[in-house]
Amino acid sequence: MPTKELESVRIDKWLWAARFFKTRQLSAKAIKSSQILSGKQTVKPASLVKVGDIITLKRGLYLLEVEVLGLSEQRGSATVAQTLYRETQASQLAREKLKQQLDSQPKIDIDRRKPDKRGVRSHRAIKRGGE
Numbered sequence: 001m002p003t004k005e006l007e008s009v010r011i012d013k014w015l016w017a018a019r020f021f022k023t024r025q026l027s028a029k030a031i032k033s034s035q036i037l038s039g040k041q042t043v044k045p046a047s048l049v050k051v052g053d054i055i056t057l058k059r060g061l062y063l064l065e066v067e068v069l070g071l072s073e074q075r076g077s078a079t080v081a082q083t084l085y086r087e088t089q090a091s092q093l094a095r096e097k098l099k100q101q102l103d104s105q106p107k108i109d110i111d112r113r114k115p116d117k118r119g120v121r122s123h124r125a126i127k128r129g130g131e
Contacts, residue, residue: 006071006073007071008048009048009072012028014068014073014084015057017075019075019081032045036058055085062095067086067088071084072084
């Protein structure tokens with residue numbers, strides 16, 4: 001069976017094949033919630049992506065901007081998936097700058113354990129008016 005060269009692929013399939021999401025349903029959900037942009041415009045899961053397109057992904061606080069280098073409708077290994085895209089230089093610099101800013105902020109250590117007897121009593125005292 002001869003393999004044909006793809007000219008375009010659905011964006012939800014490409015995001016899944018490029019291993020940005022574990023399932024196509026998760027990629028479609030991200031697209032519908034406007035976390036994925038193609039050429040600065042929102043897209044639908046059935047929108048087509050071609051080689052050379054620029055896709056912007058919102059991943060938490062980070063914004064990734066990738067250029068499509070290859071097309072695939074099948075999910076392969078991670079090494080194959082990495083050949084499908086390349087992160088732009090501007091995106092790498094912005095991501096590193098944001099990472100440095102987040103690392104420079106003070107860490108807040110919140111103790112999430114259940115309070116002991118002394119902690120409960122001090123909390124009650126504060127609620128009653130500082131007795």
